[in-house]
Amino acid sequence: MATGRTHRPATRSRGIPEATVARLPLYLRALTALSERSVPTVSSEELAAAAGVNSAKLRKDFSYLGSYGTRGVGYDVEYLVYQISRELGLTQDWPVVIVGIGNLGAALANYGGFASRGFRVAALIDADPAMAGKPVAGIPVQHTDDLEKIIQDNGVSIGVIATPAGAAQQVCDRLVGAGVTSILNFAPTVLSVPDGVDVRKVDLSIELQILAFHEQRKAGEEAMESLAEGLPATAKGSTDQGPDGDVPAVMPA
Amino acid sequence: MATGRTHRPATRSRGIPEATVARLPLYLRALTALSERSVPTVSSEELAAAAGVNSAKLRKDFSYLGSYGTRGVGYDVEYLVYQISRELGLTQDWPVVIVGIGNLGAALANYGGFASRGFRVAALIDADPAMAGKPVAGIPVQHTDDLEKIIQDNGVSIGVIATPAGAAQQVCDRLVGAGVTSILNFAPTVLSVPDGVDVRKVDLSIELQILAFHEQRKAGEEAMESLAEGLPATAKGSTDQGPDGDVPAVMPA
Incomplete structure (x- = not known):
């Protein structure tokens, strides 16, 4: 299969779930950006936002690494870069x-x-x-x-x-x-x-797809704003929480 | 920030969490591979394994799309490709x-x-x-x-x-x-x-990092295997059959 690892159980070595492994590079990317700006510490909320992950999940992921941060201070950026790099095997050649x-x-x-x-x-x-x-x-x-x-x-x-x-x-x-x-x-x-x-x-279009999702929403929001205040709530999906609900994908973009 | 979207709240349009949005392209990639092999239906477990996500999370993600599959049959591959494409805005130019x-x-x-x-x-x-x-x-x-x-x-x-x-x-x-x-x-x-x-x-090294993680583990396992035979099965955790383990199995690696 080309879409990921399929040849071994997903929860394996040292009990780090596959989904956590897949997120470690995202944390590392965000942390590296912070490190380049000489940011010394980061809260789980800030780092989660930068990595595009929810912060409870981030804390759970880091618990697998034995990394818990310091209350009121957050995580030490450089140390976490080192920890994740080591975990991923990036400290070797x-x-x-x-x-x-x-x-x-x-x-x-x-x-x-x-x-x-x-x-x-x-x-x-x-x-x-x-x-x-x-x-x-x-x-x-x-x-x-x-x-x-x-x-x-x-x-x-x-x-x-x-x-x-x-x-x-x-x-x-x-x-x-x-x-x-x-x-x-x-x-x-x-x-x-x-x-x-x-x-x-590698699918180089994945990030573009995420951008398209938001572009579509932006277009939908603009159209909604200019169109109407009072679209009947029943026309929207049941999970709707915002003004940008079940707008058909055929919005003029 | 370069590491993701940071300009809007993480849960926004139609209540689809940002983390779910980020996984939709992964599902789509796996589904497209199935579609190319003319596979008509797929179980949440199979699809989750192919996408590298846990199956409970996949089902929850799909519930945001209003897609629940059919018990005993699974999800219709082509329809799900269409649904996710539409959700991501990929059905437009x-x-x-x-x-x-x-x-x-x-x-x-x-x-x-x-x-x-x-x-x-x-x-x-x-x-x-x-x-x-x-x-x-x-x-x-x-x-x-x-x-x-x-x-x-x-x-x-x-x-x-x-x-x-x-x-x-x-x-x-x-x-x-x-x-x-x-x-x-x-x-x-x-x-x-x-x-x-x-x-x-885009960080082209992210997938390489995930490969390195597993390479490192393989090297560690080989060393373990040549060292010892008799690791108790209970140390391996209970989720070895699926991708879904958020279970910390604490394997010595």
Whole structure:
């Protein structure tokens, strides 16, 4: 399955629920932003708002880490960055290979957010012989023929697939055959992997979808405001709490 | 703030909590994968596992949509795709501009996952005069000088920023000045926006962080397995069969 981990029970190692694991990077992102602004401490409410999570859930998540904050002071930003990074395994070095050095692969090779999280781009691999030897982000591209050797030489356990959809499964099989146990898939296809291998698929449109939800609401609110005060309450859904209720999605936007 | 929406209360339109909104794209992604495999119905447990969410939470999320499934049958995949798409506003056309057509901008312009979700790339904008007129993904790049006109001519409310960090705030200010009310930020910087404008920042390393968590655990488990055989089954927690455990199982890892 490409939509998440399915090969092992979701509540496993050390009893941290999968859903909590998935939120840790969101906390880390928010905390890193605070750290960059030299904010020393943060309340659970502020951090929850910044991470887009409810604060009771945040406190519960952090309790799995043994992190409870200080009443009236909140959480120490730097320490929490360290704690979450350690929990996620980001305090160690993760050599990563990127396979498929088109625009996306090149963008990923240049992406500063990997290195700052412990992900070191150890090698770039492409099937095009004309690419071989060309430096991208300072790293010479290597040919797919050498994939297995590259994986083994670099002790790589995480592979990033940025190939076209048609090539992705074959690349995936070779990565797994060579010992890779985690795959980050940017190719628009569903990959099959054996048990014990984790695949995560990146959908770059997810954040856009969340923006669209709010855009739709904004448009709905504007239209409602200009239209009417007195739409009958029964025309709205039963969960309606605001003026922006069950407005049909066919609002002129 | 770059880490999520912070300009409006977390529970707003129609009473759908922000955290539920953030999960809708994950359900949609999982449902789309099912739909592509022509799976007609899905249980809440299966869908929750595929989306990486606990099933009780999924059922609660869907109750906000008025979607309850059929006991013994589950949810109709196609209908749920439609329902969630409508809720997210994806059944309407969203013209989007991408500013900054380097590797990442070009990759985004070529990214099939936008169009399939209702996001139409209406224009590409770059500050480099040498890029002007060059087609990327079949769309001629336009110069930043014309940004305001492009936004207005195309009725764009969503802007995607894929510029270097140093240019992002200025581009953001111009987009907002021209009427853009949602910003998807790929630039590695924190953007300031006025109230009423939503910013979401994409962190391409988030999925890698989740993979690293599991890689670390696998390494730990291997070490454990080679150390000891006889871990009592009761130490594993009671939720091993599902994704839903908010149960702290306190495994030694």
